[in-house]
Amino acid sequence: MRAALQSEIGQDKLEVVEDMEAVGFGPGKVKIRIRATGLCHSDLSAMSGVLPQPAPFIPGHEGSGEIVDVGDGVTTHRIGDRVLVCWLPPCGHCPACKRGQGHLCLEAFGNVATPNFRRTGTGTDVFGFAGTGTFAEEMVVPAACAVPIPDDLPYDIAALIGCGVTTGLGAAINTAQVETGSCVAVIGCGGVGISVIQGAKVRGAAQIIAVDPVASRREAALRFGATEAVAPEAFADAKNRITAGEGFDYVFEVVGKSATTQTAYEMTRRGGSVVVVGAGALDDNYSINMFSLFFDEKKILPSMYGGGDVLRSYERTIALWRAGRVDLAGLITHRVHLAEINDALDQMRTGVALRTCIEL
Incomplete structure (x- = not known):
């Protein structure tokens, strides 16, 4: 064959x-x-x-x-x-x-x-x-x-x-259990990221911000339920404009890199959830200082196969x-x-x- x-x-x-x-x-x-x-x-x-x-x-x-x-x-x-x-x-x-x-x-x-x-x-x-x-x-x-x-x-x-679909939908529905009326950001809008967006929409998120460097993917994200789509360099401005600087309730990292996970952490509000969906490399380590981990009480939720x-x-x-x-x-x-x-x-x-x- x-x-x-x-x-x-x-x-x-x-x-x-x-x-x-x-x-x-x-x-x-x-x-x-x-x-x-x-x-x-x-x-x-x-x-x-x-x-x-x-x-x-x-x-x-x-x-x-x-x-x-x-x-x-x-x-x-x-x-x-x-x-x-x-x-x-x-x-x-x-x-x-x-x-x-x-x-x-x-x-x-x-x-x-x-x-x-x-x-x-x-x-x-x-x-x-x-x-x-x-x-x-x-x-x-x-x-x-x-x-x-x-x-x-x-x-x-x-x-x-x-x-892909099970992973993305499950990250929003099973792992994060996105709350109705919440504010969500999704970093990485390929097939899995688009599925995360659809899952957040099903769960009743009020605002879903898609973040991706590729214009065609940002356009696709809007068709699938994102309320706004921005390039990575405009993400910080979107956070300030949409959340008054507080940060998003949920930020999904769908790339699989420590650098984008750090961005997701920074863009999440205190007490919010960072959901790591991307599959990364064994030698790509992510670290966080202990004071922030304690003081900001942000939840880091890995999502394997959608949970x-x-x-x-x-x-x-x-x-x-x-x-x-x-x-x-x-x-x-x-x-x-x-x-x-x-x-x-x-x-x-x-x-x-x-x-x-x-x-x-």
């Missing part, structure tokens, strides 16, 4: 190969024919080495498709089921899951260190990003990674729900989409085929595209 391969960490381009096969099928596993996958900035971070990932590997962790084979012992799925890919499924029995924090379950991370692809021409083992690897026509994953979806949910939208119950978040997102409360189709700025993936990567690096849907 075809797949997009990265042979070494740090390569800018992916190689579309035709001698890849999905391996590891057996008891408890399912094989999925991928129909659509989203291009997320986390894929770029894995390619560049910001996020740890063994190589060679196939990027992609937002995907959807249909089940083409079911392993022994799998009773929850049938051939032909339409599913989305959950790269971090809750096991249901570990301490984190029992506390209702399935998004912190570590059991699925065992998949990351196990190759789930192989090149037939060379016999080389190949990893899938985050234990998945949706930039391939087929993949084998544990049954828990394949979450059934309703027939009326298009594959491209389902793919985005698998990570809360991931499977329940999927259901809620689908319900909001059906009701017209969130726009998911609008997140997809363009669709490409696997052969055009490198052009899509270049667009993502420029900061222009919100999300690219790759149709396989």
Whole structure:
């Protein structure tokens, strides 16, 4: 089958190969024919080495498709089921899951260190990003990674729900629990940031300020519910003008850097919440002085995969989409085929595209 391969960490381009096969099928596993996958900035971070990932590997962790084979012992799925890919499924029995924090379950991370692809021409083992690897026509994953979806949910939208949309909406709804009438700022308005904006709107925020250096992203933020959009250099002025200098009730950092996290902290009012959504590098440390931490009582809330119950978040997102409360189709700025993936990567690096849907 075809797949997009990265042979070494740090390569800018992916190689579309035709001698890849999905391996590891057996008891408890399912094989999925991928129909659509989203291009997320986390894929770029894995390619560049910001996020740890063994190589060679196939990027992609937002995907959807249909089940083409079911392993022994799998009773929850049938051939032909339409599913989305959950790269971090809750096991249901570990301490984190029992506390209702399935998004912190570590059991699925065992998949990351196990190759789930192989090149037939060379016999080389190949990893899938985050234990998945949706930039391939087929993949084998544990049954828990394949979450059934309703027939009326298009594959491209389902793919985005698998990570970016769930992460953004959940940060506002689950992690921050944005209060009605509050004042919100969102730093970084790619696909996840736009989903944060939509989540804050669903929660009833009165003012939502989008902050991004790319003009097209600021324009998109306004279409998705932001009440104002500014460039980073105008953020401080917006704080003074909108909050009389006090700071925002919630500031979401959706970039994954210590510098923007510091900005988020400075722009948050005393007693407000700094919500860290961006996935950063292991060697990028954030520090704060102890007096400010005590005296200002600002809450620093990391948001992993949107917080809360991931499977329940999927259901809620689908319900909001059906009701017209969130726009998911609008997140997809363009669709490409696997052969055009490198052009899509270049667009993502420029900061222009919100999300690219790759149709396989």
